[in-house]
Amino acid sequence: MxxxxxxxxxxxxxxxxxFEHALSLVDAETEILWHTEVDxxxxxxxxxxxxxxxxxxxxxxxxxxxxxxxxxxxRFAAEGGPVLGSCNGFQILCEAGMLPGALIRNxxxxxxxxxxxxxxxxxxxxxxxxxxxxxxxMPIGHGEGCFVADPTALERIEQDGLVLFRYGxxxxxxxxxxxxxxxxxxxxGLRNAAGNVVGLMPHPxxxxxxxxxxxxxxxxxxSLVASVGDRSPLRIGSP
Amino acid sequence: MRFTATIHVRPKAEVRDPQGEAIxxxxxxxxxxxxxxxxxxxxxxxxxxxxxAAARRATDTMGRELLANPVIxxxxxxxxxx
Numbered sequence: 001m002x003x004x005x006x007x008x009x010x011x012x013x014x015x016x017x018x019f020e021h022a023l024s025l026v027d028a029e030t031e032i033l034w035h036t037e038v039d040x041x042x043x044x045x046x047x048x049x050x051x052x053x054x055x056x057x058x059x060x061x062x063x064x065x066x067x068x069x070x071x072x073x074x075r076f077a078a079e080g081g082p083v084l085g086s087c088n089g090f091q092i093l094c095e096a097g098m099l100p101g102a103l104i105r106n107x108x109x110x111x112x113x114x115x116x117x118x119x120x121x122x123x124x125x126x127x128x129x130x131x132x133x134x135x136x137x138m139p140i141g142h143g144e145g146c147f148v149a150d151p152t153a154l155e156r157i158e159q160d161g162l163v164l165f166r167y168g169x170x171x172x173x174x175x176x177x178x179x180x181x182x183x184x185x186x187x188x189g190l191r192n193a194a195g196n197v198v199g200l201m202p203h204p205x206x207x208x209x210x211x212x213x214x215x216x217x218x219x220x221x222x223s224l225v226a227s228v229g230d231r232s233p234l235r236i237g238s239p
Numbered sequence: 240m241r242f243t244a245t246i247h248v249r250p251k252a253e254v255r256d257p258q259g260e261a262i263x264x265x266x267x268x269x270x271x272x273x274x275x276x277x278x279x280x281x282x283x284x285x286x287x288x289x290x291x292a293a294a295r296r297a298t299d300t301m302g303r304e305l306l307a308n309p310v311i312x313x314x315x316x317x318x319x320x321x
Contacts, residue, residue, distance in 0.1 A: 058305060058306065059308055062305060062308065063305070066304070066305065094310070095308065100310075101310060102308055102310045102311040104250070104254070104255070104257065104311065105257045105258060106257065107255070107257050107260075108257075109257055109258065109261050146255075146257065148254050148255060148311055149310070150251065150253050150254065150310075150311075151253060153310070182255070182257065
């Protein structure tokens with residue numbers, strides 16, 4: 001049975017169709033939900049795509065956080081539903097307090113559109129099954145991707161193993177040169193303590209086909225489909 | 240009563256401020272001995288509240304819920320009557 005995945009859409013979201021297409025490649029059913037009409041009952045996972053929700057005014061993701069969609073997303077996540085936020089979606093998850101820390105203006109103040117490599121630090125999430133220590137090559141496109149947290153929060157993030165993706169070189173080593181935007185400790189993405197909420201600055205949906213320059217993003221979506229299959233009550237008792 | 244509040248938002252001292260760093264570099268070229276720059280923003284809001292205490296509660300909520308991100312920013316409020 002193919003999983004049903006909700007894709008949230010705010011004013012200014014721009015990657016919802018890319019996710020829709022990429023998820024079709026792994027035979028997931030998708031539905032794009034306008035942010036005022038989000039009901040996640042019956043869905044197996046929810047995606048918060050990239051873009052410039054509300055024009056990034058106040059701070060990237062700050063206004064989207066006040067949308068009714070976020071209350072529903074928090075309910076869904078509290079019940080263990082898998083949630084993935086990419087780029088602006090990651091910023092929204094941090095603003096909403098669903099992930100720790102925050103994303104500020106890139107250290108060099110430039111918008112960056114490029115390919116990066118990230119090392120996957122943990123396979124205990126629905127989006128990284130079987131990917132521990134894998135080095136994924138994915139595109140980024142953002143002006144506010146510099147991850148920050150105060151020293152106490154950062155220590156807790158590291159101690160609790162919440163860093164899921166770290167910018168690295170070809171071998172996955174987190175060098176200064178590999179960090180495109182000044183993120184502290186090369187942090188490119190996080191998971192929550194329960195592991196079901198994941199956010200990252202790179203765009204897995206934009207590297208799901210060879211024609212787009214890479215397929216590493218597809219691995220994360222394949223992981224989602226596999227993990228939903230594992231946790232579906234319909235599968236219990238079947239061989 | 241109608242109030243006007245100016246809400247000043249600044250990155251916390253321990254959080255890096257890339258815009259401040261860029262301005263520091265530029266001011267350095269003027270040779271004025273500038274050693275540190277921190278940036279912020281101010282937001283001016285006009286609103287109605289029953290009294291000053293209610294107005295303070297309102298601006299506190301505005302700051303916490305939207306105008307500042309408590310994870311990385313501090314804010315302070317100057318309150319006046321419109």
